[in-house]
Amino acid sequence: MKLSARNILRGTVVAVTRGATTAHVRLELPGGAIVTASITNEAVDELGLAAGQAASAVIKSSDVMIAVD
Amino acid sequence: MKLSARNILRGTVVAVTRGATTAHVRLELPGGAIVTASITNEAVDELGLAAGQAASAVIKSSDVMIAVD
Amino acid sequence: MKLSARNILRGTVVAVTRGATTAHVRLELPGGAIVTASITNEAVDELGLAAGQAASAVIKSSDVMIAVD
Amino acid sequence: MKLSARNILRGTVVAVTRGATTAHVRLELPGGAIVTASITNEAVDELGLAAGQAASAVIKSSDVMIAVD
């Protein structure tokens, strides 16, 4: 599958926290930055997400803002 | 200013492409990954964005999906 | 690649309209509904999108609202 | 009320799952596809959403990605 999303950042899952319906998944990128994703518990189950696993953060470019100091 | 957004990824602007109303800004992260943001031309002007500049990509965690191979 | 996104709707591309930086892609679903996506021109090129092609609309569940009459 | 959102997909609610603050609503489209929406519990109450009810999924075109196999 090829995606139109411009941002597919490879990393490693470092934490999965489940809520009642929504889970938070933390991914560490090669440069050390941490990316947090809020996804459904259902998706966590279906993808079998767990710490230590290789995974990518997928982000549509229209969802990225820019900040400068 | 402190933001609720969980993802603030520091990097360097490598390209700014303006359209009629919408611009694409490409940021290189320390690990070498490229992040693309679609923002307004107006924001590009206001932030004075140009290649070589330090900037951050700001992404709400509910806008991050996870993919596994 | 497996995605956390809960909505992957298969259909057929019926139109691609390019703007200066942003393109609109129209997809017809099996039930006849039309889905419009605003994506980058770059993604249109990379995926080689054109009318008649099979493709899917991918939508994160946190981006779906519900309306009732 | 008329909306700028390009995607208003009519269907039938097939499931409503409440979490602590966020609910998942599943809608079946005429072609048989299922659309999942993550919305607030508050919205579920206000709209009186329940299985069997006619409802629409409303999606802004900038939140739709395209995938090809």
Next chain:
Amino acid sequence: MKLSARNILRGTVVAVTRGATTAHVRLELPGGAIVTASITNEAVDELGLAAGQAASAVIKSSDVMIAVD
């Protein structure tokens, strides 16, 4: 039509700027704040948006971040 979106802010259109495919619509709220929406040119035409018109900004709560100084 009733919407699950928690944020429906009534105001007055003060400017409409069309791009090649994407338009920017500026709305003034009763308290004087300005809200900018990036929507398709097609939606601008369909809703007949023009300065002076009453309109609402509709925003899903999962798309709202919070900032503090």
Next chain:
Amino acid sequence: MKLSARNILRGTVVAVTRGATTAHVRLELPGGAIVTASITNEAVDELGLAAGQAASAVIKSSDVMIAVD
């Protein structure tokens, strides 16, 4: 920090409701309108959000739809 987001609406926090992972924060704008944000519990803690506090709703213009009656 300066942000590309076109919408930074100043207001006062009127309610914070925590869920298992996701919190709802309600902000009152000067004109009396209420804005609801769904953010992570983690962000609520980090920003120390509580009723009575000054805060802003930050919204990317591509996440704003327009409705007319």
